[in-house]
Amino acid sequence: MATIELQQVEKKFGEVYAVKPMDLTIRDGEFLVLLGPSGCGKTTTLRMISGLEAVTAGRILLNGRDVTWAHPSDRDIAFVFQFFALYPHLSARQNIAFPLQAQGESRQTIDRRIKEVSQLLRIEHLLHLRPGALSGGDQQRVALARALVRRPAAFLMDEPLGALDAEFRESMRAEIKRLHLDQHATSVYVTHDQIEAMAMGDRIVVMSSAVVQQVGTPAEVYHNPRSLFVARFIGSPGMNLIPGDYADGMVNLPGGNCYPVPPIWQRSLHNQMARAGRIILGFRPEAAQISSDGPLHAEVYAADLHGSYNMLHLSLDGKDILHARASRQEHFPIGTKLRFDLHPEWVRFFNADTELAYDCEVAS
Amino acid sequence: MAAQSPAAPRLPVNFSTRVDEVSSRARLARFIRVVVVIAVAIIMLIPVTWMTLTAFKSRPDAVAVPPKIFFQPTLEGFVSLLTDRRQLTTEQIAEEQKRTDLTWIDQLALSRGQVITGPSDYPQRLLNSIIVAGVSTVFSVGLGLLSAYSFSRFSIAGAGDLLFFILSTRMLPPVVVTIPLFLMYRALGIYDTHFGLILLYTVFNLSFSVWLLKGFIDEIPREYEEAALVDGYTRLQAFRKIVLPQSLTGIAATTVFCLIFAWNEYAFALMLSADRARTAPPSIPSVLGTGGIESAAIAAGSLGFLIPVVIVTFALRKYLLRGVTFGAIRQ
Ligand SMILES: Nc1ncnc2c1ncn2[C@@H]1O[C@H](COP(=O)(O)OP(=O)(O)OP(=O)(O)O)[C@@H](O)[C@H]1O
Numbered sequence: 001m002a003t004i005e006l007q008q009v010e011k012k013f014g015e016v017y018a019v020k021p022m023d024l025t026i027r028d029g030e031f032l033v034l035l036g037p038s039g040c041g042k043t044t045t046l047r048m049i050s051g052l053e054a055v056t057a058g059r060i061l062l063n064g065r066d067v068t069w070a071h072p073s074d075r076d077i078a079f080v081f082q083f084f085a086l087y088p089h090l091s092a093r094q095n096i097a098f099p100l101q102a103q104g105e106s107r108q109t110i111d112r113r114i115k116e117v118s119q120l121l122r123i124e125h126l127l128h129l130r131p132g133a134l135s136g137g138d139q140q141r142v143a144l145a146r147a148l149v150r151r152p153a154a155f156l157m158d159e160p161l162g163a164l165d166a167e168f169r170e171s172m173r174a175e176i177k178r179l180h181l182d183q184h185a186t187s188v189y190v191t192h193d194q195i196e197a198m199a200m201g202d203r204i205v206v207m208s209s210a211v212v213q214q215v216g217t218p219a220e221v222y223h224n225p226r227s228l229f230v231a232r233f234i235g236s237p238g239m240n241l242i243p244g245d246y247a248d249g250m251v252n253l254p255g256g257n258c259y260p261v262p263p264i265w266q267r268s269l270h271n272q273m274a275r276a277g278r279i280i281l282g283f284r285p286e287a288a289q290i291s292s293d294g295p296l297h298a299e300v301y302a303a304d305l306h307g308s309y310n311m312l313h314l315s316l317d318g319k320d321i322l323h324a325r326a327s328r329q330e331h332f333p334i335g336t337k338l339r340f341d342l343h344p345e346w347v348r349f350f351n352a353d354t355e356l357a358y359d360c361e362v363a364s
Numbered sequence: 365m366a367a368q369s370p371a372a373p374r375l376p377v378n379f380s381t382r383v384d385e386v387s388s389r390a391r392l393a394r395f396i397r398v399v400v401v402i403a404v405a406i407i408m409l410i411p412v413t414w415m416t417l418t419a420f421k422s423r424p425d426a427v428a429v430p431p432k433i434f435f436q437p438t439l440e441g442f443v444s445l446l447t448d449r450r451q452l453t454t455e456q457i458a459e460e461q462k463r464t465d466l467t468w469i470d471q472l473a474l475s476r477g478q479v480i481t482g483p484s485d486y487p488q489r490l491l492n493s494i495i496v497a498g499v500s501t502v503f504s505v506g507l508g509l510l511s512a513y514s515f516s517r518f519s520i521a522g523a524g525d526l527l528f529f530i531l532s533t534r535m536l537p538p539v540v541v542t543i544p545l546f547l548m549y550r551a552l553g554i555y556d557t558h559f560g561l562i563l564l565y566t567v568f569n570l571s572f573s574v575w576l577l578k579g580f581i582d583e584i585p586r587e588y589e590e591a592a593l594v595d596g597y598t599r600l601q602a603f604r605k606i607v608l609p610q611s612l613t614g615i616a617a618t619t620v621f622c623l624i625f626a627w628n629e630y631a632f633a634l635m636l637s638a639d640r641a642r643t644a645p646p647s648i649p650s651v652l653g654t655g656g657i658e659s660a661a662i663a664a665g666s667l668g669f670l671i672p673v674v675i676v677t678f679a680l681r682k683y684l685l686r687g688v689t690f691g692a693i694r695q
């Protein structure tokens with residue numbers, strides 16, 4: 001059980017930042033997901049927490065103890081690698097016993113703990129095999145067992161499902177989540193898959209190009225993205241983002257569209273920006289409501305059938321594409337001109353220059 | 365094969381491959397492969413076989429034209445290899461023949477008109493070879509492993525230049541430096557010592573072993589060691605428990621190469637040793653002896669020289685044949 005605190009932690013490789021100074025507190029028993037595109041510094045962050053990579057500045061506290069310069073073996077943190085990193089010359093049992101041997105546990109204790117953990121992960125029948133003889137999913141189970149068996153203060157997992165087939169991923173995802181609910185160990189989980197992050201995380205840390213963009217629950221990062229990057233990155237498809245001009249409570253959008261700023265936003269926008277200026281309007285596909293008296297008009301560019309709903313690709317001016325969700329029953333042939341409105345509580349506005357979201361005093 | 369009556373219950377089909385059911389094309393391909401392998405093996409083995417045969421031939425048989433394949437085997441060659449002898453006059457021979465206390469070895473020498481004056485220094489030379497080659501191999505592989513690991517795992521300032529420098533010690537023909545080395549060794553008092561040869565062979569092999577082992581260690585994913593580090597081991601323990609077992613193949617290959625080099629080295633051994641530390645390669649030709657070429661003795665000496673390397677290579681064959689990583693990191 002542990003809380004982990006990063007204070008202004010940064011990592012530079014030469015002159016290049018892999019992680020820019022970041023503050024983060026990982027709560028006791030929390031399942032925290034580090035999410036971001038390739039190369040944004042997720043692995044580096046994890047490696048700094050584990051001690052495999054030295055920080056170039058900042059402090060790392062584990063349960064209040066400064067471990068910034070502690071050796072990895074002195075941190076009591078387990079690490080699950082993307083490609084499992086099971087020792088190929090040892091059997092599954094020896095792999096799992098390895099961390100216990102480092103702690104100098106007795107034979108009986110080792111046997112008992114291996115038994116417990118292999119029952120938990122259902123790998124008892126595989127213990128005599130070498131990693132090379134195991135399937136990807138079983139290798140991952142053994143890797144998890146090796147991490148679990150020593151009952152560490154915290155678990156770090158670097159894309160543990162990245163090397164698995166799609167079908168395995170889903171079931172292993174559920175399994176890891178179950179393990180977490182059982183054990184309630186502080187966990188940091190790295191992924192670049194936003195669906196995985198939304199499904200698993202108690203909180204999500206969204207990173208991009210070495211910077212933490214937002215920290216929040218899945219609902220927070222989905223509904224209230226703090227920046228354009230988060231808005232685009234979370235959700236599939238991401239949030240619709242339309243550049244426009246704001247003036248006198250109206251937003252002028254491409255294609256001659258004019259969107260009246262909803263009342264709940266009026267005062268907030270008024271306080272946060274000049275009377276007129278560039279602005280970016282954002283809304284999720286499900287915030288669009290097709291109705292003949294809506295203020296916005298668009299042309300249907302394409303439509304995807306998703307079974308339980310239809311995803312419309314709309315175009316305001318024949319160029320940029322928006323996504324809007326329509327019910328299963330509504331069919332719109334390509335080229336149809338339609339009008340739609342936006343659910344006022346689900347509309348978001350972003351500063352066109354800083355790319356950051358404007359706060360709404362009422363909406364949350 | 366008895367024909368089965370239609371009424372009999374059908375036996376389950378056995379799908380194991382039967383020779384009489386393999387297609388004739390496949391059998392032909394297999395036949396050709398076997399023939400090629402045998403042919404190559406024969407070509408490779410002829411010199412060794414010839415040497416072995418010659419070692420057991422008498423002097424006339426050894427130089428006979430056309431060469432004899434069937435002959436009366438004798439240990440003459442081995443006796444001349446392992447002993448120092450003196451040529452006798454006809455009277456002395458007659459005198460010697462009257463003696464009754466002669467061993468079969470003495471008689472063998474006598475049959476060629478010689479008397480044995482003492483053991484030869486071949487066993488000592490072979491022992492020198494074993495000491496020099498063995499110890500230098502242990503050092504070059506051991507030191508090479510540690511430096512290869514460091515080059516592979518740590519960021520070392522100027523690592524590329526250092527590696528090039530290490531390799532550059534190999535870029536000049538060894539013979540070029542024998543004279544300067546000879547003078548240096550004399551000045552340092554390590555001329556004709558085991559230490560001198562071991563030092564030279566170690567340094568010479570080190571470049572090779574660092575490069576070869578670095579390749580093998582680079583192949584071992586860092587994650588293995590990192591996993592060991594977070595599992596609670598120090599770097600040295602991780603090296604011993606993870607890197608070492610995984611690089612056995614590389615260590616075995618490097619050992620064999622270093623050993624063969626140190627074992628076969630001729631030029632330096634000739635220049636830098638005289639008597640105390642002289643190894644086998646420069647001494648075998650000196651068996652050439654008085655009064656004609658002792659082909660059988662040379663062959664016997666070469667045969668004895670071959671055996672230790674064969675034993676080591678054979679002992680390490682398990683590791684030489686095994687793949688670099690036994691289980692891939694993914695699967
Ligand atoms: N040892 C290193 N030396 C130099 N640059 C490095 C090193 N390790 C990582 N980097 C750089 O730091 C940045 C962040 O890398 P990191 O591995 O943390 O990204 P990531 O978010 O884990 O990406 P991925 O999803 O591809 O695993 C990358 O631009 C990478 O090229």
Ligand SMILES: [Mg+2]
Binds near residue numbers: 042043044158
């Ligand atoms: Mg990564």
